[in-house]
Amino acid sequence: MISTDDLSIEYNGRTILRRATIAAEPGRVLALVGPSGCGKSSLLAALNQMTEIIPGASVCGTIKFNGQDIRDVFETSVHLRRHVGMIFQKPNPFPMSIRRNIELALHQHGKHSKPAINEITETVLRDVGLWEEVHSRLDRPALDLSGGQQQRLCIARALALQPQVLLMDEPCSALDPISAERVEQLIESMRGKYSVIIVTHNLAQARRIADHVAVFWMQDGVGEIIEQGETDAIFDASTNALVNAYLSGRKG
Numbered sequence: 001m002i003s004t005d006d007l008s009i010e011y012n013g014r015t016i017l018r019r020a021t022i023a024a025e026p027g028r029v030l031a032l033v034g035p036s037g038c039g040k041s042s043l044l045a046a047l048n049q050m051t052e053i054i055p056g057a058s059v060c061g062t063i064k065f066n067g068q069d070i071r072d073v074f075e076t077s078v079h080l081r082r083h084v085g086m087i088f089q090k091p092n093p094f095p096m097s098i099r100r101n102i103e104l105a106l107h108q109h110g111k112h113s114k115p116a117i118n119e120i121t122e123t124v125l126r127d128v129g130l131w132e133e134v135h136s137r138l139d140r141p142a143l144d145l146s147g148g149q150q151q152r153l154c155i156a157r158a159l160a161l162q163p164q165v166l167l168m169d170e171p172c173s174a175l176d177p178i179s180a181e182r183v184e185q186l187i188e189s190m191r192g193k194y195s196v197i198i199v200t201h202n203l204a205q206a207r208r209i210a211d212h213v214a215v216f217w218m219q220d221g222v223g224e225i226i227e228q229g230e231t232d233a234i235f236d237a238s239t240n241a242l243v244n245a246y247l248s249g250r251k252g
């Protein structure tokens with residue numbers, strides 16, 4: 001679905017990620033794990049073409065969507081983002097009503113029919129388990145919701161566009177434990193429907209929700225993927241000493 005070939009990222013001429021090759025498969029969850037500063041978030045930013053608006057950022061290598069270079073598939077980043085949604089660590093609802101958050105996302109992508117918008121709004125709010133909590137106050141400000149509800153609204157907003165890929169950058173780490181668990185369950189429920197790439201520092205969470213894992217490490221001051229594979233194989237049967245030390249909490 002979405003993949004990279006030898007992707008390297010620089011900021012102001014300093015390489016921070018070297019030759020990363022990953023593939024997120026349809027319906028599966030890929031976790032990117034590793035110590036801070038190895039370029040995991042930057043890789044997500046490149047997949048969503050956000051690096052194009054980061055001053056000093058440059059990306060080399062290939063990003064493919066369904067096997068084709070993304071620059072050939074999508075005319076603009078707006079088109080790309082309709083298919084590749086992004087969820088950030090800190091929930092970022094628009095400062096407007098709950099309803100408008102979803103409506104605006106749909107408007108931006110050319111959907112204007114009111115009945116269709118209402119139907120999609122209910123469907124995605126149900127999908128994220130928020131409908132019962134908010135259906136009687138859809139016109140209230142999204143910023144009045146709790147952090148966990150805001151994060152689920154942001155996920156609903158992304159789902160409204162029916163993306164094939166969801167990129168999630170530590171989506172639970174700014175939430176209280178109960179909200180974090182709900183969002184984690186939500187990610188689990190996405191298995192089979194979306195390709196999910198999630199950056200997480202929570203190794204127990206990676207183990208619970210990921211089908212496959214890529215482990216990042218700093219080599220000579222530059223981030224690299226040092227191992228990747230099926231979650232059980234990485235956690236239980238890696239022969240890489242660094243990976244074992246990191247996953248067992250002895251290093252990193």
Ligand SMILES: Nc1ncnc2c1ncn2[C@@H]1O[C@H](COP(=O)(O)OP(=O)(O)OP(=O)(O)O)[C@@H](O)[C@H]1O
Binds near residue numbers: 012035039042043055
């Ligand atoms: N906009 C930017 N300009 C310059 N350098 C940046 C920028 N964003 C990130 N970096 C640098 O790139 C390197 C990789 O950062 P990145 O956030 O991608 O790593 P990470 O593995 O996701 O870290 P963490 O797990 O802490 O989020 C770091 O040295 C960081 O300081």
